[in-house]
Amino acid sequence: xxxxxxxxxxxxxxxxxxxxxxxxxxxxxxxxxxxxxxxxxxxxxxxxxxxxxxxxxxxxxxxxxxxxxxxxxxxxxxxxxxxxxxxxxxxxxxxxxxxxxxxxxxxxxxxxxxxxxxxxxxxxxxxxxxxxxxxxxxxxxxxxxxxxxxxxxxxxxxxxxxxxxxxxxxxxxxxxxxxxxxxxxxxxxxxxxxxxxxxxxxxxxxxxxxxxxxxxxxxxxxxxxxxxxxxxxxxxxxxxxxxxxxxxxxxxxxxxxxxxxxxxxxxxxxxxxxxxxxxxxxxxxxxxxxxxxxxxxxxxxxxxxxxxxxxxxxxxxxxxxxxxxxxxxxxxxxxxxxxxxxxxxxxxxxxxxxxxxxxxxxxxxxxxxxxxxxxxxxxxxxxxxxxxxxxxxxxxxxxxxxxx
Amino acid sequence: xxxxxxxxxxxxxxxxxxxxxxxxxxxxxxxxxxxxxxxxxxxxxxxxxxxxxxxxxxxxxxxxxxxxxxxxxxxxxxxxxxxxxxxxxxxxxxxxxxxxxxxxxxxxxxxxxxxxxxxxxxxxxxxxxxxxxxxxxxxxxxxxxxxxxxxxxxxxxxxxxxxxxxxxxxxxxxxxxxxxxxxxxxxxxxxxxxxxxxxxxxxxxxxxxxxxxxxxxxxxxxxxxxxxxxxxxxxxxxxxxxxxxxxxxxxxxxxxxxxxxxxxxxxxxxxxxxxxxxxxxxxxxxxxxxxxxxxxxxxxxxxxxxxxxxxxxxxxxxxxxxxxxxxxxxxxxxxxxxxxxxxxxxxxxxxxxxxxxxxxxxxxxxxxxxxxxxxxxxxxxxxxxxxxxxxxxxxxxxxxxxxxxxxxxxxxxxxxxxxxxxxxxxxxxxxxxxxxxxxxxxxxxxxxxxxxxxxxxxxxxxxxxxxxxxxxxxxxxxxxxxxxxxxxxxxxxxxxxxxxxxxxxxx
Ligand SMILES: Nc1ncnc2c1ncn2[C@@H]1O[C@H](COP(=O)(O)OP(=O)(O)OP(=O)(O)O)[C@@H](O)[C@H]1O
Ligand SMILES: [Mg+2]
Numbered sequence: 033x034x035x036x037x038x039x040x041x042x043x044x045x046x047x048x049x050x051x052x053x054x055x056x057x058x059x060x061x062x063x064x065x066x067x068x069x070x071x072x073x074x075x076x077x078x079x080x081x082x083x084x085x086x087x088x089x090x091x092x093x094x095x096x097x098x099x100x101x102x103x104x105x106x107x108x109x110x111x112x113x114x115x116x117x118x119x120x121x122x123x124x125x126x127x128x129x130x131x132x133x134x135x136x137x138x139x140x141x142x143x144x145x146x147x148x149x150x151x152x153x154x155x156x157x158x159x160x161x162x163x164x165x166x167x168x169x170x171x172x173x174x175x176x177x178x179x180x181x182x183x184x185x186x187x188x189x190x191x192x193x194x195x196x197x198x199x200x201x202x203x204x205x206x207x208x209x210x211x212x213x214x215x216x217x218x219x220x221x222x223x224x225x226x227x228x229x230x231x232x233x234x235x236x237x238x239x240x241x242x243x244x245x246x247x248x249x250x251x252x253x254x255x256x257x258x259x260x261x262x263x264x265x266x267x268x269x270x271x272x273x274x275x276x277x278x279x280x281x282x283x284x285x286x287x288x289x290x291x292x293x294x295x296x297x298x299x300x301x302x303x304x305x306x307x308x309x310x311x312x313x314x315x316x317x318x319x320x321x322x323x324x325x326x327x328x329x330x331x332x333x334x335x336x337x338x339x340x341x342x343x344x345x346x347x348x349x350x351x352x353x354x355x356x357x358x359x360x361x362x363x364x365x366x367x368x369x370x371x372x373x374x375x376x377x378x379x380x381x382x383x384x385x386x387x388x389x390x391x392x393x394x395x396x397x398x399x400x401x402x403x404x405x406x407x408x409x410x411x412x413x414x415x416x417x418x419x420x421x422x423x424x425x426x427x428x429x430x431x432x433x434x435x436x
Numbered sequence: 437x438x439x440x441x442x443x444x445x446x447x448x449x450x451x452x453x454x455x456x457x458x459x460x461x462x463x464x465x466x467x468x469x470x471x472x473x474x475x476x477x478x479x480x481x482x483x484x485x486x487x488x489x490x491x492x493x494x495x496x497x498x499x500x501x502x503x504x505x506x507x508x509x510x511x512x513x514x515x516x517x518x519x520x521x522x523x524x525x526x527x528x529x530x531x532x533x534x535x536x537x538x539x540x541x542x543x544x545x546x547x548x549x550x551x552x553x554x555x556x557x558x559x560x561x562x563x564x565x566x567x568x569x570x571x572x573x574x575x576x577x578x579x580x581x582x583x584x585x586x587x588x589x590x591x592x593x594x595x596x597x598x599x600x601x602x603x604x605x606x607x608x609x610x611x612x613x614x615x616x617x618x619x620x621x622x623x624x625x626x627x628x629x630x631x632x633x634x635x636x637x638x639x640x641x642x643x644x645x646x647x648x649x650x651x652x653x654x655x656x657x658x659x660x661x662x663x664x665x666x667x668x669x670x671x672x673x674x675x676x677x678x679x680x681x682x683x684x685x686x687x688x689x690x691x692x693x694x695x696x697x698x699x700x701x702x703x704x705x706x707x708x709x710x711x712x713x714x715x716x717x718x719x720x721x722x723x724x725x726x727x728x729x730x731x732x733x734x735x736x737x738x739x740x741x742x743x744x745x746x747x748x749x750x751x752x753x754x755x756x757x758x759x760x761x762x763x764x765x766x767x768x769x770x771x772x773x774x775x776x777x778x779x780x781x782x783x784x785x786x787x788x789x790x791x792x793x794x795x796x797x798x799x800x801x802x803x804x805x806x807x808x809x810x811x812x813x814x815x816x817x818x819x820x821x822x823x824x825x826x827x828x829x830x831x832x833x834x835x836x837x838x839x840x841x842x843x844x845x846x847x848x849x850x851x852x853x854x855x856x857x858x859x860x861x862x863x864x865x866x867x868x869x870x871x872x873x874x875x876x877x878x879x880x881x882x883x884x885x886x887x888x889x890x891x892x893x894x895x896x897x898x899x900x901x902x903x904x905x906x907x908x909x910x911x912x913x914x915x916x917x918x919x920x921x922x923x924x925x926x927x928x929x930x931x932x933x934x935x936x937x938x939x940x941x942x943x
Pocket of ligand 2: 481482525604846848
């Protein structure tokens with residue numbers, strides 16, 4: 033087996049390591065860029081950027097865009113686009129507000145109802161695309177107009193609808209409770225957040241070691257022990273650091289909980305299951321996928337349905353954050369989600385793009401906004417900078433990928 | 437001795453993990469037809485891409501000397517300007533554009549700002565005459581057969597002043613008649629003073645037209661033979677290419693008594709909405725377990741359409757008639773259902789609808805049968821590696837690793853991946869559409885051996901092929917198609933190339 037062939041000299045080994053770095057540079061580049069951007073703002077704001085309070089805020093502001101970016105990634109992977117998600121999110125947020133405020137529905141009925149509605153809406157938008165080959169651009173733009181009209185229609189009599197349900201409003205503003213009996217220990221820190229951080233680290237280490245053991249039991253080559261331990265240490269430190277920062281200000285927010293769940297579920301589906309493979313196959317070559325027994329139209333329905341579901345989550349998170357449904361809710365969300373996906377490395381040619389990448393993309397874009405706000409940079413310049421970063425990220429991605 | 441028109445000296449070209457060319461020396465005399473042969477992945481296409489500037493100067497080591505001058509091409513345009521034109525292994529025409537638009541694509545004749553269509557059409561007619569093609573320049577390319585498309589590719593190359601014309605497997609997708617046509621044309625060009633470099637796996641045609649033959653193996657020049665002086669014949673070439681001799685390209689198979697009927701079509705017809713006409717008319721055929729049945733016919737006779745219409749009808753023809761799989765009537769709504777009923781279809785167009793080029797070898801091999809390696813809803817990626825490595829070894833797929841993107845494999849090795857993918861499905865009925873297109877002699881032998889083993893185990897194989905020797909060498913029974921109909925059926929023992937051709941051209 034060639035993979036297990038050992039290179040002899042250290043220079044050879046170094047060269048092959050360089051090769052690996054070169055091969056994967058576009059996969060890690062955005063992550064490095066994110067770190068650089070964060071360090072930059074930390075310096076220019078005298079550390080305010082990296083403060084617990086700001087990071088916590090940043091995550092809550094990012095939540096409703098990031099969940100959209102996850103769905104948008106899959107949409108673009110299967111060579112489509114979804115322009116209605118912002119309006120759909122806005123409309124569904126208003127629907128939730130009306131159901132709670134005017135119809136008196138309990139919050140635990142409203143949330144699932146809105147999610148189902150979102151999923152159905154996504155699948156409805158997908159129907160002309162999947163059945164007749166209508167370009168998604170047109171179908172979703174039309175849907176966007178309709179949802180926008182619908183939002184204006186339902187808020188016409190009332191204008192902004194204020195939401196008073198405390199549970200609903202906690203989604204966008206609240207944090208997970210802390211353990212009261214540990215209050216004496218580490219004052220000012222959110223203990224449960226630290227505990228969750230610890231659990232995440234342990235879970236990560238165990239599954240990494242397990243994966244390595246199984247690979248060894250198959251007699252496959254694995255990275256050498258030194259490298260492996262280095263990887264464990266870096267990732268553990270990263271998780272620990274994030275948990276530490278968050279614990280300094282109220283701890284993990286409910287928005288973050290939702291976002292993490294969404295990322296976990298979609299990361300699992302896309303990387304571990306046949307459905308995920310099928311999605312990427314459809315994006316890579318739809319004809320070949322169809323001939324391999326994969327129904328392209330079914331995958332289209334599933335992906336648009338998932339996008340609709342995520343739009344409903346986005347709408348709920350946003351309405352909750354504002355504690356109200358407004359007539360302009362959701363405006364421009366689709367642009368932000370598409371930008372995050374592209375910064376995160378998705379390719380419009382289809383078949384390429386990861387969930388984690390888009391989350392990093394969303395973090396980059398949100399860090400730019402947050403950092404520039406803290407620096408007091410005018411909104412006009414902010415737009416220009418974000419536009420430049422978007423185009424640079426995509427250009428870089430093109431160049432590094434072309435050579436492979 | 438006169439100076440050669442082209443000299444490539446000590447060319448070395450590496451890709452991550454692969455040394456595609458290792459100190460290759462290649463010299464071409466003015467006005468000759470120089471054939472380049474070798475196994476899949478030997479480096480033939482890469483050598484020509486180095487020459488034509490696809491791999492620009494600086495990405496390889498060594499020297500290119502054209503007519504005594506050292507050349508450093510940075511892109512295709514520069515090599516074109518030096519009189520070098522290349523026609524790639526895959527057709528690069530735009531189907532929706534007309535013949536003349538394709539010919540002038542990238543070099544549009546303009547009248548100030550606007551395209552001068554009248555002038556273009558007039559010149560196109562002239563150029564088409566050069567390649568002996570009688571078509572209306574306003575016809576859309578998609579409405580022409582592959583043979584004519586190939587000629588248009590050449591016409592496109594000839595509109596410039598070409599000194600060296602490179603053809604990379606131009607006849608791989610052509611039938612005998614079209615191939616002969618093309619070879620004739622090449623000889624005509626030679627008479628006009630154009631030097632041709634031809635890559636081909638069809639040794640018969642190489643022997644027919646070559647002045648000089650260079651054999652590559654594993655990225656190295658093995659030998660350069662003068663076809664007029666040295667002793668050259670198929671066994672000699674094969675020996676140089678593969679490193680061992682192969683006596684009979686078509687391995688013999690013990691004839692077993694044929695098994696039960698696995699596939700039967702009754703009055704099978706299909707109407708294509710896209711073309712607005714019937715493409716299959718009242719087809720009756722059957723295949724049994726343990727049998728290789730071949731479908732012969734010309735390009736466009738409806739063989740691929742027949743295969744697809746059986747295999748879940750992905751192109752959505754309006755189909756009538758009955759299909760029985762293992763005695764049970766089936767109406768598949770999509771290929772997925774056909775696969776469940778134990779059918780498999782290896783397409784003729786591996787790049788277009790066979791493989792996910794941007795994905796790696798292992799994912800491509802497992803794609804049609806993921807459930808085999810899925811446990812509790814999760815893909816076992818370690819099992820996947822085992823599976824992929826199994827087929828890599830069995831089919832001798834030349835790749836640095838199964839993590840390699842399929843698009844980086846040589847044409848023949850891509851074909852092997854496509855084959856491996858469907859073998860992993862372990863079908864009862866395997867439909868092969870031009871299974872050895874672009875595959876070298878050694879690998880062909882291995883694939884034929886494999887086919888024999890599969891039918892011995894009770895599989896049924898329905899093989900579409902444009903290579904008559906392959907049909908005669910491998911099939912038990914032969915159907916001949918023409919214009920969407922079955923024109924005749926014959927057992928292989930009594931079949932001859934002439935008999936098949938007669939039925940194939942009889943509309
Ligand atoms: N862009 C690329 N990246 C990585 N490897 C490549 C690339 N192009 C070619 N190779 C490798 O270089 C080797 C030679 O490939 P090449 O296409 O020249 O073979 P070939 O002789 O034309 O074979 P075939 O008869 O199958 O067309 C192969 O091992 C192939 O995998
Ligand atoms: Mg080739």
